[in-house]
Amino acid sequence: MSQARVIGLDVGTSSLKGVVIDERGAVIDETERPYPVSRPQPGWSEQDPEQWWEAAQAVLDELGADEADGIGLSGQMHGLVALGSDDRPLRPAILWNDGRSQPQASRIEEELGIERLVELSGNRVLAGFTAPKLAWLAEHEPEVHRNIRRVMLPKDYVRLRLTGEAATDVSDASGTLLLDVARRDWSSDLADAFGVDPDWLPELHESPAVTGHTESGVPVAAGAGDQAAGALGVAVTDSGDPASLVLGTSGVIFAARDAYVADPEGRLHAFCHALPDRWHVMAVILSAAGALSWLDEAVGGGDGIPELLAEAARWDPGVEGLVFAPYLSGERTPHADGDVRAGFAGLGLRHDRGAMVRAVLEGVGFALRDGLDLIAAAGPGGRGPRSARVSGGGARSELWLKILASILELPLERVEAEAGAAYGAALLGGAAGGVFPDARRAAQAGVKVIEEVEPDPEWVARYAEQRERFEALYPFLAKLPPARP
Numbered sequence: 001m002s003q004a005r006v007i008g009l010d011v012g013t014s015s016l017k018g019v020v021i022d023e024r025g026a027v028i029d030e031t032e033r034p035y036p037v038s039r040p041q042p043g044w045s046e047q048d049p050e051q052w053w054e055a056a057q058a059v060l061d062e063l064g065a066d067e068a069d070g071i072g073l074s075g076q077m078h079g080l081v082a083l084g085s086d087d088r089p090l091r092p093a094i095l096w097n098d099g100r101s102q103p104q105a106s107r108i109e110e111e112l113g114i115e116r117l118v119e120l121s122g123n124r125v126l127a128g129f130t131a132p133k134l135a136w137l138a139e140h141e142p143e144v145h146r147n148i149r150r151v152m153l154p155k156d157y158v159r160l161r162l163t164g165e166a167a168t169d170v171s172d173a174s175g176t177l178l179l180d181v182a183r184r185d186w187s188s189d190l191a192d193a194f195g196v197d198p199d200w201l202p203e204l205h206e207s208p209a210v211t212g213h214t215e216s217g218v219p220v221a222a223g224a225g226d227q228a229a230g231a232l233g234v235a236v237t238d239s240g241d242p243a244s245l246v247l248g249t250s251g252v253i254f255a256a257r258d259a260y261v262a263d264p265e266g267r268l269h270a271f272c273h274a275l276p277d278r279w280h281v282m283a284v285i286l287s288a289a290g291a292l293s294w295l296d297e298a299v300g301g302g303d304g305i306p307e308l309l310a311e312a313a314r315w316d317p318g319v320e321g322l323v324f325a326p327y328l329s330g331e332r333t334p335h336a337d338g339d340v341r342a343g344f345a346g347l348g349l350r351h352d353r354g355a356m357v358r359a360v361l362e363g364v365g366f367a368l369r370d371g372l373d374l375i376a377a378a379g380p381g382g383r384g385p386r387s388a389r390v391s392g393g394g395a396r397s398e399l400w401l402k403i404l405a406s407i408l409e410l411p412l413e414r415v416e417a418e419a420g421a422a423y424g425a426a427l428l429g430g431a432a433g434g435v436f437p438d439a440r441r442a443a444q445a446g447v448k449v450i451e452e453v454e455p456d457p458e459w460v461a462r463y464a465e466q467r468e469r470f471e472a473l474y475p476f477l478a479k480l481p482p483a484r485p
Helices: 048-065 102-112 116-122 130-140 144-145 154-163 170-176 188-193 226-233 289-299 305-312 352-376 396-410 420-432 440-445 457-476
Strands: 006-011 015-021 027-034 069-077 079-081 150-152 167-169 202-206 210-213 219-221 243-247 253-258 269-270 278-283 323-325 343-345 388-391 412-415 448-453
Touching: 006 048, 006 154, 006 226, 006 420, 015 048, 015 210, 015 420, 027 048, 048 154, 069 226, 069 420, 079 154, 102 116, 102 130, 102 188, 116 188, 130 144, 130 170, 150 154, 154 167, 154 210, 154 219, 170 202, 170 226, 170 269, 219 420, 226 243, 226 253, 226 269, 226 420, 226 440, 243 352, 243 396, 253 352, 278 352, 289 305, 289 352, 305 352, 305 396, 323 352, 323 457, 343 457, 352 396, 352 440, 352 457, 388 396, 396 412, 396 448, 396 457, 420 440, 420 457
Parallel strands: 006 069, 069 219, 167 202, 243 388, 388 412
Antiparallel strands: 006 015, 015 027, 079 150, 210 219, 243 253, 253 278, 269 278, 323 343, 412 448
């Protein structure tokens, strides 16, 4: 019997990653292609969708896609890809970390009310979501808005180019604010509220479903948004499982649920999971490893992140009172504030570059702890997860994992396959191609924990004190100034 080959693609914010797995779930090949993010105004974040397709073509060619048994897709959520009648983008895609639609989000949330929004969608109106971006287009680029014939999410634009099919899955669609998450179907009430023509929306599928084939006949799964795919990729599929902790550009704590549940105040995201009978709750901070990358660009001087982490390790927990709020592009959980900006507090003459790096690592941890506490309060019996499985680029740092384990007061587990969302996408592609009987069992069989990082009791005590300083900082942070006309 020949070895199976299943490909997973993850259309990320900074690069497109591809992974190949076999019938046992073992990674046998992987590659990546980077691309830039454009920031034409403060608070804006855009990409040319053609860059995703060019990267996807290069990755698929390198991984031998014509010989694959199945392909699964994942990608950054919430991005608005507005297509015209020729199925080509009318403008650059507006990304998940773009805050320009905050005025529209605030207005619509005031008109509908948080209670009604949570009833309809399980979520509040956040500037990063897809629907308020469409409202922004209607006001600021009306000609583009008039010419829209189709609205896609980033991974689904790649699918359209790959198979010719316009489709999405319910996990990714959950982040548009146009989905009735409890019913796993588009919401006509939400489409009306945001002025969205239902004909613009792609056909909905569950994540393992086949949504077309490549020119060479390879089946392509519906796939999933990056967080649901990443959780599947570390076998976080059921209530009672460990949480998923993702340290990518953003930071996410994800807990699976066997039934739909939403936070009444919309402080947590309530989304569909990548499995047909599962949902999840999710706490999101917009800058995690992205905050470390920002600091490297700002003060790294070309020395690179490993050197910065080595300098950070020379400082004790708490960094002599130095605190960093990581709200570089606004924040979601728990503040739902697209305009707030980051800041250091407590800088002194003794602090150096390493101190700033350590404060960034800790500040991300404190922001994630805000979300973990909400997840715990909403959990079965008011209990939170007992551990978390980590993925993303930030999970490669031993220092950061020890800091996070101590702030979150959770053991953190590393798994053998580090491909994250791309690995989860491959599991879905294998289910679509008949390599696996179902994605859930494939994940549970293929994911192996190889290391556990425990909280340091001394650090736990120090971080409890430092967290009080962090919590006090938010009301004093600066806000984003209005965009230029």
